[in-house]
Amino acid sequence: MNYDEFTGTVQNRLELPGTGEAVRAIRATLTTLGERIQEGEATDLAGALPMEIDYYLTGAVADHGQHFDWDEFLDRVADREAQTAPDDRAGVAHHARSVLTVVAEATQEGQLDDLRDQLPADEGWDDLLELVDQPQAAGDGSD
Known part of the structure; x- marks a missing residue:
């Protein structure tokens, strides 16, 4: 999957009005995820992504492997997306889940298993990968 396909899919x-909004959602989600997971896993996951996007995972502003909870993850993504209203939280979670679903489609099957192993087994983190575990609907253009 190339850059245009990836951003267009997101x-x-x-249902964003432009590419800029899609890139902002991608950057916010992957940068924050890159801060949460170990550097090696970020590098492995980034390897399957377009080079214009892989840096968001590998170039984490802070150190990789930080231990923060689901709420902090959403706060960081929301801040990076400039969505600070309290009612934006569900939208931010939806953006993060959707971005990770496209990442899963761009990677080899099973590659997100290592990612899943690095995240706590709780409701929030499970929600992040919820859409990844669901088969794509017929007619979505993935056939």
């Missing part, structure tokens, strides 16, 4: 899934 834009369509999130």
Whole structure:
């Protein structure tokens, strides 16, 4: 999957008006995820992504492997997306889940298993990968 396909897929899934909004959602989600997971896992996951996007995972502003909870994850993503209103939280979670679903489609099957192993087994983190575990609907253009 190339850059245009990746950003276009995110834009369509999130029904965003432009590429800029899609890139902002991608950057916010992957940068924050890159801060949460170990550097090696970030590098492995980034390897399957377009080079214009992989840096968001590997170039974490702070150190990789930080231990923060689901709420902090959403706070960081929301801040990076400039969505600070309290009612934006569900939208931010939806953006993060959708971005990770497109990442899963761009990677080899099973590659997200290592990611799953690095995240706590609780409701929030499970929600992040919820859409990844669901088969794509017929007619979504993935056939």
